[in-house]
Amino acid sequence: MTDVQLRNLVKTYPGSSTRATDEVSLDIADGEFMVLLGPSGCGKTTLLRMLAGLELPDAGQIVVGGRDVTYLPPKDRNLSMVFQSYAVFPHRKVRDNIGFGLAMRGMDRNEIRRKVDWAADLLQLGAYLDRYPTQLSGGQRQRVAVARAIVVDADVLLMDEPLSNLDALLRLSFRSELKKLVEEIGITTLYVTHDQSEALSLGNRVAVMREGVIVQCDDPLMVYDRPASRFVGGFIGSPPMNFLTVQIDKNVDGPGTAADLGGHVIPAPAALRTLHGGPVHLGVRAETIAISHDPGAQAVRATVRVFEPLGSAVLVSVDVEGQEIKVQAPNTFRAAPGDTVWLTFAPSDLRWYDAETDLALETV
Numbered sequence: 001m002t003d004v005q006l007r008n009l010v011k012t013y014p015g016s017s018t019r020a021t022d023e024v025s026l027d028i029a030d031g032e033f034m035v036l037l038g039p040s041g042c043g044k045t046t047l048l049r050m051l052a053g054l055e056l057p058d059a060g061q062i063v064v065g066g067r068d069v070t071y072l073p074p075k076d077r078n079l080s081m082v083f084q085s086y087a088v089f090p091h092r093k094v095r096d097n098i099g100f101g102l103a104m105r106g107m108d109r110n111e112i113r114r115k116v117d118w119a120a121d122l123l124q125l126g127a128y129l130d131r132y133p134t135q136l137s138g139g140q141r142q143r144v145a146v147a148r149a150i151v152v153d154a155d156v157l158l159m160d161e162p163l164s165n166l167d168a169l170l171r172l173s174f175r176s177e178l179k180k181l182v183e184e185i186g187i188t189t190l191y192v193t194h195d196q197s198e199a200l201s202l203g204n205r206v207a208v209m210r211e212g213v214i215v216q217c218d219d220p221l222m223v224y225d226r227p228a229s230r231f232v233g234g235f236i237g238s239p240p241m242n243f244l245t246v247q248i249d250k251n252v253d254g255p256g257t258a259a260d261l262g263g264h265v266i267p268a269p270a271a272l273r274t275l276h277g278g279p280v281h282l283g284v285r286a287e288t289i290a291i292s293h294d295p296g297a298q299a300v301r302a303t304v305r306v307f308e309p310l311g312s313a314v315l316v317s318v319d320v321e322g323q324e325i326k327v328q329a330p331n332t333f334r335a336a337p338g339d340t341v342w343l344t345f346a347p348s349d350l351r352w353y354d355a356e357t358d359l360a361l362e363t364v
C-alpha cells in the first residue's frame with residue numbers, strides 16, 4: 001500500500017515574500033493517478049519537489065505508505081521522477097539509459113536486461129535499444145525517460161510536465177499511451193501540468209492549484225461540471241466557462257426565483273432568494289446553451305459578434321445585454337456577425353457564484 005499524504009506544507013523560498021505553497025494538504029490513494037493543475041508559478045513543481053525530497057518544507061509533513069519521509073533524503077523515499085526536459089544521457093545507448101537506475105542499485109546484469117526489455121516492450125522502444133538518444137525522435141526520447149522511471153519499482157511516480165516538449169499530435173498520442181501504461185502498472189502517481197485538457201484526460205482526480213493553494217480537488221468531470229470558483233471554471237475547459245452578471249429577483253412567487261439579465265428572466269434556484277441584494281455571477285458552459293434564429297419561450301436575445309467553425313462544432317461569440325459569451329453549437333448551425341439569435345439556458349446547467357468571493361453558491 002503506497003498512499004501519499006501531504007499535510008499543511010508551507011514553503012517560502014529565501015528572499016521571497018510570498019509562500020510558494022501555503023498550507024497545502026493532499027491525499028493520494030494507493031494506485032491513484034493524481035494530477036496537479038494550475039497556471040505558471042502557482043507552486044506545482046515546488047510541491048512535487050518537496051515530495052521527492054529535492055526541497056525541504058518550512059512546515060508540514062509528508063507521509064508515504066504510512067512512513068514519515070518529510071526530512072529523508074531523496075534516495076530513501078523510493079520515488080521516481082520524470083522531468084519536463086528529456087533528461088536522458090546522450091552518450092549512453094537507450095538500453096543503458098533505461099537501466100541506469102537499476103545499475104546504480106547494483107542489480108544483477110541479467111535481471112537488469114529482463115526489466116529493461118519489459119519496460120521497452122511496454123513503451124514500444126524494443127527496436128531502439130541499441131541506438132543513442134540523438135538518433136531518436138522527441139517522443140521516443142521522452143518514452144526513454146518514462147521507461148527509466150518505471151523500471152526501478154518505485155512506490156510513487158512523479159512527473160513534472162513530461163509532455164511539454166512534444167508537438168501537439170505527439171502529445172495526444174503519448175498521452176493515451178501514458179494513461180494505459182500507468183493503469184497497467186497501477187503505480188501511485190502525481191502528475192504536474194498546466195494543460196487543462198491533459199489533466200482532465202489523465203487524472204483519476206485533479207487538484208487545481210492557485211497561488212500556492214489547492215482550490216479544488218475532485219474527479220475530472222466534477223471539476224469541469226461544478227467548478228468550486230470562478231477561477232476554476234475559467235481555467236478549465238476550452239472555451240472556458242462563461243460568466244454573466246445577473247440580478248436576483250427575490251419577489252418571484254413559486255418554487256424558484258429569477259435572475260434578471262437586462263430584462264430577460266432566467267430561472268434560478270430558490271436558495272438564491274436568501275442572498276443579500278446585489279448581483280451574482282451566473283456560470284454556464286458554452287456547449288450547454290441552445291442557440292436558435294427563432295425566438296422561443298424564455299429565450300434570451302443576443303447579437304452575434306464572431307462565428308468560428310471548429311470542424312466538429314461551431315463557436316459563436318455573442319453579445320447579451322453588453323456581456324460577451326461563447327456558445328458552442330452543432331456544426332450545421334450558421335450565423336453571421338450582426339445576426340440576432342436566441343439563447344436558451346437549461347436550469348440544471350447553470351452554476352451560481354458569489355459576486356464578491358467568486359466562490360460557488362450553495363443552491364440545494
Ligand SMILES: Nc1ncnc2c1ncn2[C@@H]1O[C@H](COP(=O)(O)OP(=O)(O)OP(=O)(O)O)[C@@H](O)[C@H]1O
Nearest residue numbers: 013014016020039040041042043044045046047194
Ligand atoms: N529556487 C527558487 N528560488 C526562489 N523562488 C522560486 C524558486 N523556485 C520557484 N520559485 C518561485 O516559487 C513560486 C512557485 O514556483 P513553481 O516552480 O513551484 O511553480 P509552477 O507551478 O511549477 O510553475 P510552472 O508551471 O511555470 O512550472 C514561483 O513564484 C516561483 O517564482
Ligand SMILES: [Mg+2]
Nearest residue numbers: 044045046160
Ligand atoms: Mg513547474
